[in-house]
Structure formats: structure tokens, C-alpha cells
Amino acid sequence: MSELVVEGVTKSFSGKKVLDNISFTVQEGEFVSLLGPSGSGKSTLFHLIGGLFGPDAGNFYLDGNKINGKRGAISYTPQSPSLLPWRTVLDNVVLGAEIFAKPDRPQARMMLEKAGLAGYEDAYPHHLSGGMRQRVAFVRALLSPQDFICLDEPFSALDEFTRLEMQQWLLSIWEQNRKSVLFVTHNIEEAIHLSDRIIVLSSNPATVKREFTIPFERPRDQALLLSEEMLQWKKQIYQELQT
Amino acid sequence: MLALNSSTLVQMKNMLAQGWRPVLVIILLLILWEISSRLLDIPTWLLPSPTEIAREGVTSWANYQHHLFSTTKLSVIGFVIGVSVGLLIAVILHLLPTVRQAFYPLLILSQNIPIIVLAPLLVIWFGFGVLPKVLIITLVCFFPIAVATLDGFRQTNQELLHYMRMAGATKGQIFRKLELPHALPSIFSGLKISATYSVMGAVISEWLGANQGIGVYMTLAQSSFRTDRVFVAIVFIMILCLVFFGLIIALEKLLIKWRATEGE
Ligand SMILES: Nc1ncnc2c1ncn2[C@@H]1O[C@H](COP(=O)(O)OP(=O)(O)OP(=O)(O)O)[C@@H](O)[C@H]1O
Ligand SMILES: [Mg+2]
Numbered sequence: 001m002s003e004l005v006v007e008g009v010t011k012s013f014s015g016k017k018v019l020d021n022i023s024f025t026v027q028e029g030e031f032v033s034l035l036g037p038s039g040s041g042k043s044t045l046f047h048l049i050g051g052l053f054g055p056d057a058g059n060f061y062l063d064g065n066k067i068n069g070k071r072g073a074i075s076y077t078p079q080s081p082s083l084l085p086w087r088t089v090l091d092n093v094v095l096g097a098e099i100f101a102k103p104d105r106p107q108a109r110m111m112l113e114k115a116g117l118a119g120y121e122d123a124y125p126h127h128l129s130g131g132m133r134q135r136v137a138f139v140r141a142l143l144s145p146q147d148f149i150c151l152d153e154p155f156s157a158l159d160e161f162t163r164l165e166m167q168q169w170l171l172s173i174w175e176q177n178r179k180s181v182l183f184v185t186h187n188i189e190e191a192i193h194l195s196d197r198i199i200v201l202s203s204n205p206a207t208v209k210r211e212f213t214i215p216f217e218r219p220r221d222q223a224l225l226l227s228e229e230m231l232q233w234k235k236q237i238y239q240e241l242q243t
Numbered sequence: 244m245l246a247l248n249s250s251t252l253v254q255m256k257n258m259l260a261q262g263w264r265p266v267l268v269i270i271l272l273l274i275l276w277e278i279s280s281r282l283l284d285i286p287t288w289l290l291p292s293p294t295e296i297a298r299e300g301v302t303s304w305a306n307y308q309h310h311l312f313s314t315t316k317l318s319v320i321g322f323v324i325g326v327s328v329g330l331l332i333a334v335i336l337h338l339l340p341t342v343r344q345a346f347y348p349l350l351i352l353s354q355n356i357p358i359i360v361l362a363p364l365l366v367i368w369f370g371f372g373v374l375p376k377v378l379i380i381t382l383v384c385f386f387p388i389a390v391a392t393l394d395g396f397r398q399t400n401q402e403l404l405h406y407m408r409m410a411g412a413t414k415g416q417i418f419r420k421l422e423l424p425h426a427l428p429s430i431f432s433g434l435k436i437s438a439t440y441s442v443m444g445a446v447i448s449e450w451l452g453a454n455q456g457i458g459v460y461m462t463l464a465q466s467s468f469r470t471d472r473v474f475v476a477i478v479f480i481m482i483l484c485l486v487f488f489g490l491i492i493a494l495e496k497l498l499i500k501w502r503a504t505e506g507e
Contacts (some may be wrong), residue, residue, distance in 0.1 A: 050409030072411015078402040086424045086501040095420070099412045124501045144410065 002063055002148040002180050003028050004049070004074075009058030011044060017205040018044050022058070024199050024208055026148075029178040033191040035237070036201030042184045043079060045206070046150050049182075050076045062148060072099070075144040079152045081137040083125040089136050090121040096144030108143055115139050115173060131162040138170065142177055152184045167193050168222055175219055188241070192216075192233050193225060200240050210240050291471040299471040300478065307472075310460040311479055314445050317373070317456065318483065321380025322441035326434065328381055329388030336389075337396045338418065354386050358444070362451040371452045380444035384437040391433030395426025428502065431495045438487035442480055 004026040011019040018041040026032045036042050048055050054069040067073045075096055083092045093112060094103035112121055115135050125133055134154050141149045154170075155163045167190060174181065185191050191198045198212045214233065216224060224230055273293045279285075280292040287295055332350070336343040358379060365375035399422050407417045449458025457476050464472030 047405065047409070050405075052405060052409055071408055074409070076406065076409045078406050080402050082400075082402045082406045084403065084421070084424070086427075086499075096410050098420075099407075099410055099416060126501075 002146075004148055004180065004182065005059075005061040006045075006049070007059045007061065009045070009048060009055045009060070011041070011048060011055050013044075019048075019055075020205040020207045022201075022206065022208055024211070026180050026182050029180055030196050031174065031181045031183065031194055032197045032199060033183045033185055033195040034199050034201060035185060035188065035191045035241070036206060037203045037241070038186060040201050040203035041206040042201065043152055046076060046152050046182075046184065049150060050074055073146065074148045074150055075141045075146040076150045077137045077141050077152060077154060079156070081125075081133040081154075083133060083136055083140075085125055088122045088124060089117060089128070092125065092136055093140045093143055096140050096146075100145050103143075108139075111139050111143060114176075116169070129162075130158055131166055134158070134166060135169065138173070142173070142179065147179050149179050149181045150184075151181065153186070154183075155190065156185070156187070163187075163190070164222065164225070170194065171218075171220060188234055188237050189225065189230070192230060192237070193220065198237065200237065212237060212240075288468045288470050291474060296471050296474040296478070300475045303472075303475075307460050307475070310455050310457050313455045314442075314449065314457040315483060317376055317449070318380065318441045318445040318487070320373075321377050321444060322384055322438060322487070324377060325381040325384025325441060326388050326437055329385035329433070329437070330392060330430070332385065333389045333392035333396070337393060337422070338414070350386070350389065353382065356382075358383065358447060362448060366452045371454075376445070376448035376453070379448040380441050383440045383444040387436035387440065388430065388433035391429045391436075392426055395429025396422050398429075399425045427499055428495075431491065431499070434491050434495075435488060438491055439484045442483050442487065446480060 006022055006024050009019055009022045010017070022045065024032075034042050034045070047053065049060055049067075051067065051069045051071040051073065060067045062073050084095065087095070089112065090105065090108060094105065094108050097103040097108075109121060112118060115138075117132065117135060117139070120128065120132070125136070128136065138151070138154065141151070155166050158166060171194060183191075183194060192214055195214050198214060200209045200212070201207065202209045212233070216229075277293050280290060285292075291299075336346060336350075361382070362375070362379055365378055369375040369378070403421055403425075404417070407421050412420065445456070446458040446461070449456035450462055451458075453459050457479060461473055461476040464470070464476065
């Protein structure tokens with residue numbers, strides 16, 4: 001289990017400020033969504049957390065340890081599922097673990113089965129549908145040794161039906177593991193459905209506009225999406241994004 | 244496994260089903276050639292007809308087969324060395340960017356040296372043995388493979404690279420697990436070009452000084468106006484290229500099973 005603290009992070013690319021003084025925390029076992037318009041710098045923030053490059057100012061702490069520019073501290077899934085096309089599903093899901101130690105294949109098989117991917121262990125990614133590839137990518141993240149998971153818009157390329165199905169699937173799998181998750185999306189409903197907390201970002205440059213704590217009980221089901229409260233939350237967050 | 248085998252079978256059937264078109268064109272061209280050389284009564288030393296070439300090819304097999312084997316051996320040796328050098332250069336230049344900046348222009352310059360000029364020089368320096376010939380083949384072979392491999396490394400998918408880096412992979416792991424398998428299709432494109440170049444390189448190197456090989460056979464045939472023998476040599480050069488090409492495609496099919504078979 002892990003706790004992430006983001007403290008006053010600022011980043012510019014060739015003079016253009018993309019992130020401005022971003023601060024927030026993700027507690028142990030918490031599911032937090034970053035909600036922001038396209039191009040606001042959400043992926044950039046992930047690249048910074050993952051240590052691809054360092055911030056201009058500010059710090060990242062994971063369980064109290066500074067992780068600025070340190071790679072391998074978190075488990076990250078890019079905007080596209082980023083599976084290796086020459087590896088089978090089974091070989092793909094152990095990739096994150098394989099970087100640090102000999103992977104546990106029986107455990108991987110079990111996890112694939114739980115994720116509804118039984119029978120696809122030896123298939124190549126190009127034989128899978130978009131939703132299934134995302135599942136594989138998420139199983140890979142769960143099997144990686146890091147306890148903190150960053151997901152960058154995993155469902156943005158999926159159609160509405162698959163997206164709802166995937167949200168429900170993600171919740172059911174996540175509720176068994178409860179690794180801390182930081183989830184990027186620009187879909188308000190998705191953010192409310194999944195998260196304990198939502199952090200709304202402004203754009204140009206991105207700042208933290210507001211935080212919402214979503215009080216819905218877990219486990220959550222799809223009926224929630226049609227409830228009156230859901231509509232209220234949607235309204236409130238939508239207004240925040242508009243202003 | 245079973246599924247893969249049957250899909251390979253289907254592919255082979257497709258190839259056979261489509262392969263008749265080029266074969267038909269070649270046969271038609273040969274017939275046209277045969278008829279016109281008979282009708283126009285072209286002398287053999289100027290342009291022999293296909294049947295005359297075939298007859299020569301069959302009847303004097305015993306006289307020239309040692310040339311054939313010598314060239315095949317030379318091409319294979321040159322190809323293996325050239326490809327190894329090309330791969331090694333590509334890996335070094337890729338892993339050491341500063342070295343790449345310094346040596347990449349040199350790599351391209353090496354291809355601007357006319358082989359026809361270089362070959363006699365190599366003979367002067369190294370004599371008539373195998374060494375100068377292998378050097379020539381290496382020089383023409385390493386370039387396509389080095390450039391194709393470097394391109395393959397460089398075109399590695401950015402998101403995959405980000406994933407690997409953020410997952411904590413070392414430079415070596417990124418190379419082995421991502422960049423090398425990613426470059427495999429490019430490497431095979433390079434291999435196909437190098438394979439045909441190696442046969443050309445072998446023939447040219449023999450031209451310039453050897454006691455056997457298709458190149459020698461060709462020179463002898465030319466100087467005695469045995470044009471039919473020149474054509475026999477050409478046919479065998481083409482067959483040799485095709486065999487190399489086919490072997491590499493077979494190896495490619497064996498190693499790159501994962502590639503999405505698009506356009507089927
Ligand atoms: N390595 C980089 N070099 C220069 N500019 C960059 C780099 N990475 C991102 N940017 C810029 O930063 C801004 C934010 O990009 P980013 O990809 O983080 O947005 P995003 O919020 O993830 O958008 P989307 O929702 O479309 O994925 C963009 O204007 C982009 O051009
Ligand atoms: Mg993004």
C-alpha cells in the first residue's frame with residue numbers, strides 16, 4: 001500500500017507553462033481521479049510522477065520518500081494499452097514484474113482468469129478487442145511489484161457500452177486488491193462512478209481548481225449511474241469545469 | 244501451435260495460387276524471345292535463344308559446376324560476415340549516441356566508394372586470395388542491414404518506450420525486451436537486400452581476379468564470344484539470389500509469427 005504526495009509541482013515546456021503549482025495527495029488504498037480538459041497536462045503530470053523527467057519546481061513523495069526523477073516507483077499504464085505486439089497476453093501481463101524479478105506465471109494465469117481473460121493467455125494483442133487490451137494492461141499493472149497505480153485515460157478510446165462494462169469490471173477487480181490508484185479522465189460520470197475523490201484541473205496552465213469527495217458506498221453498481229444523487233454531482237462538477 | 248501451422252499452410256497456398264502470374268509472364272517472354280530469335284535468325288554469339296542457353300546449361304554442367312559452388316560459398320561467407328558487421332555497427336551506434344553522431348556520416352561515405360575502383364586496390368593490397376573478396380562483399384552487405392536496423396531501433400513506439408522507462412527498466416532491458424524485437428521486421432528487410440547484394444558482390448570480386456567462380460566463368464565466356472555461357476551465368480546468378488531470398492523469407496516467417504496479417 002502506498003501514499004502519494006504531490007507538492008507544488010510546476011513544469012514548463014520551452015517557456016510555455018503546462019503545470020502550475022499542483023498539490024494533492026492520494027491516500028493508501030484510495031481511488032483518486034484527475035479530471036481536466038484535453039491538453040491540460042494530465043499525461044505530463046504522470047510522466048513527472050513516473051520520473052520520465054524532473055519537475056521545474058515542487059516534489060513528489062511516495063510513502064514519505066522523495067521520488068523526483070526516480071523511475072520504477074509507480075506502475076503506469078499509458079493512454080494506449082501499450083502491450084508488446086510480439087508477446088502473448090500471458091507474457092505481456094508479467095512484463096512489469098519481469099523487470100525486477102522472475103515473474104510468477106501461475107499467479108498471472110489466475111489473475112487473468114479472474115479478469116475474465118481465461119482462454120486468451122496465448123493470444124497476441126492484435127487478436128483482442130480494445131476493451132480486452134485495456135483489461136490486459138490493467139492486469140499487468142496489478143501484477144507489477146509497485147503498489148501505486150497510475151492509469152491514463154484507459155477507457156477514452158472505447159465505445160459507451162464497453163466503457164460502462166469496463167468501469168464496472170475495474171471496480172470489481174480493484175475492490176479485491178485496493179492498490180492506490182490515480183486515474184486520469186475527462187469523463188465526469190466515469191470519475192464519479194469510480195472515485196473516492198475527484199481533483200478538477202483547469203487548463204493553460206493546469207492548476208488544481210477544486211477537490212470533491214464522492215461519498216457513495218462501495219461496492220458500487222451500475223444503478224448508481226442513473227440515481228438522482230449522481231445527477232446532482234454531475235451538475236456540480238460540470239459547473240466547476242465551466243467556470 | 245496447430246492454428247499457427249494451418250495459417251502458414253493457408254499462406255503457402257495463397258502464394259502458390261498467386262505465383263502462377265509471374266511464372267506465366269516469364270514463360271510468355273521466353274517464348275517471344277525464342278520465336279523472334281528464330282524468325283530473325285540472330286547469330287548465337289550476338290543473342291542466343293533460350294533453348295540454346297538451356298542446352299549449354301545442361302551439357303556443360305560438369306565443366307562449370309565448380310565455379311557455381313565456389314561463388315555460392317563466397318557469397319555465403321561474405322553475407323554472414325557482412326551482416327554480422329552491419330548488426331554490430333547498428334547496435335553500437337544505437338546504444339552510444341555520441342558515437343553515432345561521429346560515425347554516421349562515415350557510414351554513408353563508405354557507400355560512395357565505387358566498388359569497381361576499390362576492388363583492384365584491394366587486390367593490390369591483399370593479393371588474389373579470399374580476403375579482398377570477402378572485404379568487398381562485406382562492404383556492400385553491411386550497409387543495408389546497418390541502416391535498416393538503426394531505423395528499426397529508432398522507430399520504436401514512444402508510448403511503449405515511456406512505459407518501459409517508467410516501469411523502471413534499465414537501458415539493457417529496454418534494448419532486449421523492446422527495441423530489438425521491435426526492429427526485427429526492419430532487420431529482415433535489410434537482410435533481403437543484403438542477400439542479393441552479396442551475390443553481386445561475389446561476382447564482381449571474382450571478375451577482378453580469381454581462379455574460379457561465376458565471375459571468372461563469365462569473363463572467360465565473354466572474351467571467347469560464348470554469349471550462351473554468359474547467359475547461363477546470368478541465370479545461375481538469378482537462381483542464387485532467389486534461393487537466398489527464399490531462405491530469408493522462410494526464416495522471417497518462422498521468427499515473426501506475431502505480426503498481424505493485414506490485407507488478407
Ligand atoms: N515532451 C514534451 N515537450 C514539449 N511539450 C510537451 C511535452 N509533453 C507535453 N507537452 C505539451 O504539454 C501540454 C499538455 O500535454 P498533455 O499530453 O500532458 O495533456 P493531456 O491533459 O494529457 O491531454 P489529453 O487529455 O489530450 O491526453 C500540451 O500542450 C503538449 O503539447
Ligand atoms: Mg493525455
